[in-house]
Amino acid sequence: MQIKRMLFGVICLSVVIAIGIKYGRSFSAHQEHKYTQAITSAHSPLIPLAIIGGGPAGYSAGLYGARQKVHTVVFEGARPGGQLMETSYVDNWPGNPHTLGKDIMDKVRAQAVLFGAVMVPLTIKSINTRTWPFELETHEGDKLYALSVVIATGATPKLLDVPGVKTYWGRGITTCAICDAPFYKDKDVIVVGGGDAAVEEALQLVGYAKSITICVRGSAVRPSAASFVERFNKEYSSIHMLYNTNIKQILGDDAHVQKVVLETNGVKDVRDIDGVFFAIGHKPNTDWIAPDMLKLHKDGFIDIDSHSQSWGSQSTSVHGVFAAGDVADNRYRQAGVASGDGIKAVLDALSFLREISFESTGKETFFVPKSRVLGELLPVTSHEVLSQKLKARDSGIVIVEFYTDACPTCVRMVKVVQQTLGEFKDQAIGLKVHAIKSADISRTYAIAKAPTVLIFKNGSEMARITDLMSQQDFNALIKGLL
Structure with missing residues (x-):
């Protein structure tokens, strides 16, 4: 009997060790983590507190980290501000009723910067949790070292996997009514x-579209959206509900969406349509995390449930790495909740830094981003001026961004283009066209989504971008065309 118990104990210990190895940690190894001068000498540049992601969770974490006088770096990624930047008025943000989502995020970001948070417009490509300090690699190929990490990369809208979606993305298919509603007047x-997202998209379209049909896969909308449907019936004759309906295919003329194939209660119907707006949920942005670096749920969300009692409510499977917001939350998915999670995550991270006896010696080489020179986008309002600009740069690159006033993503893409122009200042020029006010130019170039960026070389269109692109990817695209 005693031998059996010993054998059982050995097996259990082996399982525990194997799990620890799989998720990049030894249960005893992190007890040995101590901050020493040897650590700083071998790992440079160093980041005591790295926040990966710049939405409500990331900015809130940055604010609290910097306020504790810890060198805090926020990697804002390709979508600074997160999903809230692409919503209209927000009525449930505490203390700020009926406020634009963009304004909320701008204020939180500014407050974090005020306390000393370092904002970096870079995207983290990978994280290595098998080493400590944790190794981070940017899309530009730089390697950085972090003593603690908060992952707040959020989630992105889902698209249906049906024929025509990839073909007509940005050509009649979109996920942002606040950005693109003016194209569908x-x-x-x-x-x-x-759900709520579909309702909000419909409300954004009311002032523009002639008719709006909400296609619901089930027999009813979610309970949180039911009151809005009642409101639709009373106030908005242009909004129609279609239940038990699935989209089977999207058709067009290669330039733009023209028809959609619907199936309602098993019966197919082909309808003429000008635009399709998806509001079917989000997927967590965890594709950049290797499977053996952190424990993820099967749907891709970061697991913060298994270790919350030991290391804090936002702890991941690796001690010293924490997660907050929609990247780890598949239940609440609210900006206010994400902000609170970011605060909890950074408080957990600060506790970890105390555990490893972190205290700046003044001799470390902390990471500081490189200063960047921004280029300028010249406004264009007529066909004639645009043609002249294209002809004048027959031997170079011309970057043209089409934007609208109510498009937060356009503002972010402008910054990407400006930084690229600064880097390639003698080889490319930038122009910007208001897609609605200069509708004739938009029609000529089949613009149906904002932002849309056209890249010309020798007077010919070489590339078309219909979504936000990371700084690194955009630079690489331009470099490849030179």
């Missing part, structure tokens, strides 16, 4: 989804 559109 007096047109017929479909909104796909049955």
